[in-house]
Amino acid sequence: MIVTTKGKNALKFMVDLSMYQGDKYVRLKDVAQREDISEKYLEHIVSNLQRAQKVISARGVNGGYRLAKKPQEYTVGEILKCIENDLSSSNCIGGTSNDCERKAQCVCYPLWIKLDTAINGVLEHTTLQDLIDWNGQI
Template identity: 40%
Template structure:
């Protein structure tokens, strides 16, 4: 299973907003510059993030976007599922999907796909934007990490 640029860029952009949480709105141009992303592409992503209630838009000359909730209240899973849809390695194990496989009762691989799905969801739901900020600060305050091989 591989995330598309939607999920990867969305997490990067939300991280930038989290770094500036409480400092006012951040323009998409600024996020695009810092993360080397396309402004046009970010506009599309932020439209979905806004509809999902993860960001708020602020109009005006000093406008931009802010997080709709505190960084500790937004998970990587929230972002990825908003932009990518359900996280599952196979169609037959997508949660809340009405499609039922007629082989489900005797499909030995289905349990594998369910375990993979659950593991992925547990990981992305356990990491908040605040966790990412904390990791970033540790990495940038401790130059000695570069010397470990």
């Protein structure tokens, strides 16, 4: 599985909101500066997260973005799924290739299934709060 730059930046955005929102909205411009991401590029990422109802926006002087839930209620997997087309570890099992015609003869197919299960397990059991707590520890 390859997490794209867009996926990594979505996680950075969500972690940044977690750390800086407090009881107010966070401006996109501020996140872009702190995370060294183009504001225009971040707008595309945020629109996906908004559509998936992961963030709430407000317009105006005190406007910006906030998380729709608490950081411990978001998994890395659910955030990446808003951004990435496919989280499979191999093109043999992901997306439209899920019905691989050679899987019955393929000696590696069980490996790809196990690898995919392990990766998805980590993604679905790691929260934004975990990422914040691990910051600087690994």
